[in-house]
Amino acid sequence: MEKNPYLPYAAHIEEAWIENDARDIKSFRVVFDDSADAGAFSHVPGQFAELSLPGMGEAPFGIASAPTETDHLLFSVKRAGLFTTELHSLDPGSPIGVRGPMGRPFPWDRMAGKDLVIIGGGFAFTTLRAAIVEILDPANRGDFGSLLVVYGARTPGELLYRPELAEWQERDDIDLHLTVDQADEGWTQNVGVVTSLLESLKPASQNAISIVCGPPIMIKFTIVSLLNLGFDEEDIILSLEMRMKCGIGMCGRCNIGSKYVCKDGPVFSRGELRALPVEY
Amino acid sequence: MTASQEIETRLRETAEQLLRDKKVDVFLGYEKASLPFRTTPLFVTSPEQVDRLAWNPFCTINLAVYLPRLFADSRRGGGRAEPPPPPTVGIVLKGCDLRAATVLIQEHQVPREKLVIVGVACPGMVDRRKAELALGEHDALGAGEDGEGNVHAVIEDGVEVKLSREDVVAEACLQCRTPTPSMHDVLLGSPVEATDGDGDAGRKQTADFEAKAPAVRWAQLREALADCIRCSACRQACPMCYCTECVMDQTRPRWLGAGTDGSDVMIYHLTRAFHLAGRCTECGACARACPMGIDTRLLVRKMNQEVEDLYGYRPGDATDTTSPLSDFSMDDPQDFLTEP
């Protein structure tokens, strides 16, 4: 019998930790109760899942872990409303439901053999982490060209995954540049917006694909920078957010034009977006 | 020319003058609808459009419902940009509609000085459902009014059917206590005598209901609301329901479910009745909007009667009073307090 797409997999929170100084972003390491479900779940970076808590409802979150991290799923969640407040209050061991994976992932078939430019802002770095971990895996690294990552936040304390970022900066198969709007004591890296840093790095657009995730205003200006650098609009990949409920293209809520962000997205190329109404 | 046609002519003249003299930015009135027994709201912004304005027995809509949104932007505080200045709005208001606008002014949702009120003394409006039911199996293709205020509907093959006004006038209008707007900048139409000036008909309905045993009342209430599909049309059509976050939509905490469970339906309607106590002007917009034809006025009317009895207050009487439920004075009746 077909699986009921509204029935979540049973899982539990194995570990939870605060990610940022403002203490409103928490990461959750989620493990399926039944390991067979983990196999069935198998997501592709760029996809999201709906986390479910009985009595609180559900909300969609980008999957921050790569499929190569086989034993768990990682989500980083900002506390904003009813569901996320409850989620933040849960102790390790608490049960949680996971529905998914959902959505169209990053275009991995097109990314193969290309140089990759990944640009993230704020706490929208979740699915980008999944993509980076996937690319860096020894089994996959050879499939891609150079990997340039530009990641910015308002302050150093708002960057996600800081221990990992530090590790990545030690590696030579990834070129990671961080920037903040406002430095603190001890910050020795770039200060300024993501686009300035990007423009100073001048990544080649030839045979390259760029993935951008961040707040709407950052995306807007980053697209301009990338186009100026010569990127084709089909090679600028974005991930959008919308209020969602069913996550499977039936409840009618998350559409932009004729496309449902949950089903036809959340990943869209800039070219695809330009063909859609500006209603997001 | 019928009385309505006279009013219509004067209405157009008034609107044209106001727009030409730039005394208003927009004029809110009624326009002929695409189906009989109805009108549609019209936002007129230039003098050339005034010929679209209509006045007839089908001008049922309470246009005051649009006022909060017209002034919402200018009221917005905070943020970086300066809020835009409030528009000046000309608006056609019948007796009950004007009372609703008065409450909005009282509650600081709408500034009086930015309204140009064209009041119309209202003889009672036609309930389109009553008219459609009166035609039975026939479908109206057109409708108009004769010199005596009766409705003439045109059905198949051009046949005309006369519907006498009293048979098709709205329930709310049968209990109208103030047909003539007391506050206005312009008044159109000859004064109309209220069908129920003292509110006796309304009180009788409430008294008849209250005379029944509690179990019977509960059963009848449940039955009256049995068709409720939780669309919230009653709320959306009500000028008094302007909260940007309605208690029914709150998630923290979530007060009620969104389905048709009897308990949820009751909470919705009872809560709304309480929130409207001393605020509802009984215009009937809620009953008209309800797709299921539920008359939602029963509960609120009772609340209003209690407020009137306890505090001598009727919503929409004057702008310089305050609703007793948002005010306190030392000599308020308090016989509901008991000894400890």
Place this chain on the structure above:
Amino acid sequence: MTEKTIAHTDLDRFLDCLKEAGTVYVPAKDEAGEVRLAEASNVESVALAYRNFRMSPKAFFLPQNQTLLRFNEGRVEEPAPPDQGTSFLFGVRPCDARALLALDEVFLSGDDEDPYYKRLRENTVVIALACERPVASCFCTSVGGGPGDGAGSDVLAVALEADLLLKAQTPRGEQLLSSVEDLLADAAPEAIQQAEELIRSAEDQISPVRVDNSAELLREQYDSPIWEEAGLTCLGCGTCSYLCPTCHCFDITDEMRGKTGRRVRTWDCCAYPLFTLHASGHNPRPSAKERWRQRIMHKFRYAVENFERLFCVGCGRCIRNCPVNMDLRRVLKRVGV
């Protein structure tokens, strides 16, 4: 599939046969004199002279509220499937039957199938009744349907003077008619002709609305100032969506009592201000203008782009019941369709 006839006098027996196979719903007058679909066992007499029901029969396939999951002391389970057997809906108008094809696209045609809709759809037999007398708000013929259209139904019935003409539209409909073949006769050519004339006469009564190239024209007119003006009067009351036979948008919420409860889906409406509100406070459709545009776009452009099907069957309920007479025919005309 050959046409059959059944005498009006045998209709009760026909319905009795159906009652043995499941629950039967027939048109009947309620206390207020209005005709609606009611359970046949509670009905004295079947009403055949009506225009259309106030509510569309959509609730039989997508109820106003529907339990998706049950929560019980930490367990999350699918609800037990309803023990409903088969439902027979007799007297559904062709527009409402056709609307089911639109709902099928939404709930059954994608990568995921909605098991709740599917179960109801598979267990509900639709016997449509052709229209003789459309009303002023009908425009089914302009959106691909018609008063004698059988699409979406299992059997199409046409009420003639002495008989009902019955024509199976699906294998299930064929099966149904075979099961009562003792009550049926092969339709005489006169009956078939009578039916055709009746339907043609009904078609003639409908004023056409132009919707050709709606998708293309709406794409061009997305930024037209018409939307601002057209949307100004919308109250966001939800009447149109709730009565519409093709509107399917829903909300999902959890209802708990202590440690037990349910996840329920309920009807929702794109005209509601909160429909697309993000937790951050951002709303991509902040005013009635965007929301009214979305409604028209969804039905006359996006559905065409996704499914090559209009999500409007011309039943006219939205136009008849809108408290402020929003009329999508008027808007389509203004936009230039």
